[in-house]
Amino acid sequence: MKAKQAYPYWNPYIIGVGIGILIILSFAVTGRGLGAVGAFNGLMASLIHAISPEYALSKPVFSTYVAGVDHPLRDWVVIEIVGVCIGGLISGLVSRRFKFEVIKGPGISNVTRLIFAFSGGLLMAFAAKFTRGCTSGLALSGGSVLSPGAWLFMISVFIGGYAVAFLMRKLWN
Amino acid sequence: MELVAPLKYSMQIPEVYLLLFALLTGIAFGIFLEKAGFGNASKLVEQFYFTDMRMFKVLFSAIVTAMVGIYWLSYLGWLDITQIYINGSYIWPQVLGGLVFGVGFVMCGLCPGTSCVAVFTGKLDALAVFAGLFTGLILFAEAEPHLQGIISHSSIGDVSLYELFNMEYGLLTFIIVLIALAAFWFAGRVEERFTKKSA
Numbered sequence: 001m002k003a004k005q006a007y008p009y010w011n012p013y014i015i016g017v018g019i020g021i022l023i024i025l026s027f028a029v030t031g032r033g034l035g036a037v038g039a040f041n042g043l044m045a046s047l048i049h050a051i052s053p054e055y056a057l058s059k060p061v062f063s064t065y066v067a068g069v070d071h072p073l074r075d076w077v078v079i080e081i082v083g084v085c086i087g088g089l090i091s092g093l094v095s096r097r098f099k100f101e102v103i104k105g106p107g108i109s110n111v112t113r114l115i116f117a118f119s120g121g122l123l124m125a126f127a128a129k130f131t132r133g134c135t136s137g138l139a140l141s142g143g144s145v146l147s148p149g150a151w152l153f154m155i156s157v158f159i160g161g162y163a164v165a166f167l168m169r170k171l172w173n
Numbered sequence: 174m175e176l177v178a179p180l181k182y183s184m185q186i187p188e189v190y191l192l193l194f195a196l197l198t199g200i201a202f203g204i205f206l207e208k209a210g211f212g213n214a215s216k217l218v219e220q221f222y223f224t225d226m227r228m229f230k231v232l233f234s235a236i237v238t239a240m241v242g243i244y245w246l247s248y249l250g251w252l253d254i255t256q257i258y259i260n261g262s263y264i265w266p267q268v269l270g271g272l273v274f275g276v277g278f279v280m281c282g283l284c285p286g287t288s289c290v291a292v293f294t295g296k297l298d299a300l301a302v303f304a305g306l307f308t309g310l311i312l313f314a315e316a317e318p319h320l321q322g323i324i325s326h327s328s329i330g331d332v333s334l335y336e337l338f339n340m341e342y343g344l345l346t347f348i349i350v351l352i353a354l355a356a357f358w359f360a361g362r363v364e365e366r367f368t369k370k371s372a
Contacts, residue, residue: 019239020236022202092290149261152271165279168279
């Protein structure tokens, strides 16, 4: 039996307008935009706090999320990202794109792919602490309210990406 | 009754409803990201090989939509712009951090938000991105005491671009819309050229 094909992706401009409306709603209701990397930070802070409270409270990266907070996970960005996971899962199942697999270019091994995925994640988290936000929290949300740093960040992400894209082409093509 | 957004303050919405709103917003955001193809690292990273510029198209059309919407809400007096959160600007940290973020992005093909969609649609490579993100945070926690000078360098506070350029808010919004429209047209041409070449 042949597996049914996945549904096509949506038009990127329709998605963009949809996400734009979400950002407007978010600012209108809560006074802030969307986020992502902050949820990883919050989750990490509460995990570390559960294992070693002394360590978590001694590091500003974690203590801001747990010091004097009763429920660190009852946080706007954490709950929003839980929603993103649920929404992604629903859409993946409905669109027939849910599949256990390693996404990579044809010319590299799974191990190479995982090493680069790990390193890329590491660099992004480290960088996002410098920039105070990622593509969602800073570029999307900050860009919408015309934060100068958000626009500089966005331009720099594209420059950084294009600068190494040729070197990294074997990973993807 | 005068009801000005953000509603969180003017209606004094209880926390539990704000969190419910966060969950629903997140679900919609997750569906949009998945439907855009951003749960797939190979698809997302095509942006950097000019064969599918949907990352740029989604990002910029979202920003332009939100920017215009927020401008009009504020112009009509429905949204108090002084009460919304504007990300603080730190010139050098955000430029250098952005460059490193871009390098990391091409290495893993996902950003923190889209990696969640990737993991929850079964993409095992995104689990390695998760592990990398958590490790990066620990490394930063250890390195932070030595980085104080750089992290807070060249802060210009939470000003906006139109305040910085001393420009009319509406005029700057309009100019950015024009630039975006030109950029969308250009992105389409670039795609055409590169997909023809590889086909």
